[in-house]
Amino acid sequence: MLKFIRITVSVLACSFVAFLLLYPLLIEHSIQYEHPDQGETRFYFPETYEAAKEHFLEFENVLRSDYGRVEHSALRITEDERLTIDTFIVEAEKAERTLMITTGVHGIEGYVGLGMLDVFFAKVYPDLDKETTNLILVHAVNPWGMEEYRRFNENNVDLNRNFIDDRDRFDYEFNEAYVEVNGLLEKDRPLRQLAIEDTGFMLSAISHVIASGADTIKDALVTGQFTHPNGVYYGGLEDEVSTAFMKELMKEGLETGVAQLVYIDLHTGYGPRDQMSIFNTGQDGMSEQEAMEAFNYPLVFAYDSDGFYGIVGGITEYLYGLKDELGAETDVFATTFEFGTLGEGTVGSLRSLKYTIDENQLTQQGAENFRTERVTRHRYMEMFYPSEAKWREKAADDFVEASFGVLGHFGFFNHQ
Numbered sequence: 001m002l003k004f005i006r007i008t009v010s011v012l013a014c015s016f017v018a019f020l021l022l023y024p025l026l027i028e029h030s031i032q033y034e035h036p037d038q039g040e041t042r043f044y045f046p047e048t049y050e051a052a053k054e055h056f057l058e059f060e061n062v063l064r065s066d067y068g069r070v071e072h073s074a075l076r077i078t079e080d081e082r083l084t085i086d087t088f089i090v091e092a093e094k095a096e097r098t099l100m101i102t103t104g105v106h107g108i109e110g111y112v113g114l115g116m117l118d119v120f121f122a123k124v125y126p127d128l129d130k131e132t133t134n135l136i137l138v139h140a141v142n143p144w145g146m147e148e149y150r151r152f153n154e155n156n157v158d159l160n161r162n163f164i165d166d167r168d169r170f171d172y173e174f175n176e177a178y179v180e181v182n183g184l185l186e187k188d189r190p191l192r193q194l195a196i197e198d199t200g201f202m203l204s205a206i207s208h209v210i211a212s213g214a215d216t217i218k219d220a221l222v223t224g225q226f227t228h229p230n231g232v233y234y235g236g237l238e239d240e241v242s243t244a245f246m247k248e249l250m251k252e253g254l255e256t257g258v259a260q261l262v263y264i265d266l267h268t269g270y271g272p273r274d275q276m277s278i279f280n281t282g283q284d285g286m287s288e289q290e291a292m293e294a295f296n297y298p299l300v301f302a303y304d305s306d307g308f309y310g311i312v313g314g315i316t317e318y319l320y321g322l323k324d325e326l327g328a329e330t331d332v333f334a335t336t337f338e339f340g341t342l343g344e345g346t347v348g349s350l351r352s353l354k355y356t357i358d359e360n361q362l363t364q365q366g367a368e369n370f371r372t373e374r375v376t377r378h379r380y381m382e383m384f385y386p387s388e389a390k391w392r393e394k395a396a397d398d399f400v401e402a403s404f405g406v407l408g409h410f411g412f413f414n415h416q
């Protein structure tokens with residue numbers, strides 16, 4: 001009997017050691033962000049912030065060949081002179097409409113953002129009615145995060161939770177659910193061996209899911225939180241530099257008095273992997289069915305959709321509030337184009353939760369070994385900037401389809 005126990009214990013111990021050793025190798029093999037060959041896609045997908053910015057600045061020539069008034073501004077946001085929010089403001093002769101597009105509100109998502117601006121100039125821009133269409137194009141609202149391949153900004157703030165309209169009346173402690181799941185989220189130590197981290201997360205997540213459901217964890221996070229400055233989805237206690245800049249830009253956009261302002265904010269990460277989502281704010285009054293018909297597009301999240309979630313301090317939501325505050329006559333439509341990466345369902349949600357938390361812990365606390373760090377970074381890249389050429393090509397096609405759908409609906413093209 002004693003012998004049997006001894007054998008069992010040694011088998012278990014050996015399996016555990018094997019698991020510890022093999023697991024990281026398997027994981028590392030399964031997820032590997034590799035800079036894809038530019039020749040594999042029709043459009044330009046940058047690998048560095050510098051390359052993206054350089055490419056964006058080249059659009060000025062295109063704009064100048066069509067428009068008399070083109071203004072470029074570069075706003076530095078930290079000590080680092082290279083990191084700027086670059087904006088083109090383009091005025092039409094007989095302005096009736098304004099199209100505003102922003103990228104990189106979540107820094108790392110700015111890579112797909114720039115790719116989509118490249119698609120925009122190749123496929124959508126030529127058909128715009130330039131006599132009546134103003135443009136506001138913003139590259140890298142969060143340039144620091146883009147350069148660092150992070151979603152959050154230089155102060156760990158999620159800019160898409162930082163657009164609070166009335167801070168005096170805002171309840172910074174509203175998100176009690178976040179405090180509840182905090183143990184799962186924030187660890188006050190460096191990342192350990194991957195096998196331990198991943199198993200620990202799985203066990204902890206499963207017990208949380210059983211106790212309160214997967215949605216509770218997701219809601220606790222994505223809504224945004226204002227109590228844990230080192231945590232994920234932290235909205236900040238004051239307007240960030242990027243936020244103040246964007247608020248002013250939106251105000252100017254509304255003050256031109258055009259009849260229509262359409263604002264498209266480009267994001268990656270949420271939704272099904274193979275189909276970009278048009279993610280509305282819920283403030284436009286359109287149901288899912290109405291929006292799908294109006295835009296002739298197969299995937300829209302509206303206030304009545306399954307999987308629709310409200311966020312606090314969102315940038316597109318802010319524009320609606322601002323319009324009301326200013327009493328602007330301009331009709332506003334603000335939405336997010338969301339390019340899904342990890343897929344939907346509990347598995348997709350848990351993976352994105354895990355990768356988000358790990359990357360934050362790595363940034364705040366470091367990692368005990370190099371392999372853990374490398375896998376954590378690769379996972380994070382794939383979550384926001386999939387390397388697969390097929391994914392990028394489909395993203396481009398969806399962007400074109402959705403842009404024609406939305407902009408066509410609001411009368412931005414010549415042939416209407």
Ligand SMILES: [Zn+2]
Pocket residue numbers: 106109266267268269
């Ligand atoms: Zn985003």
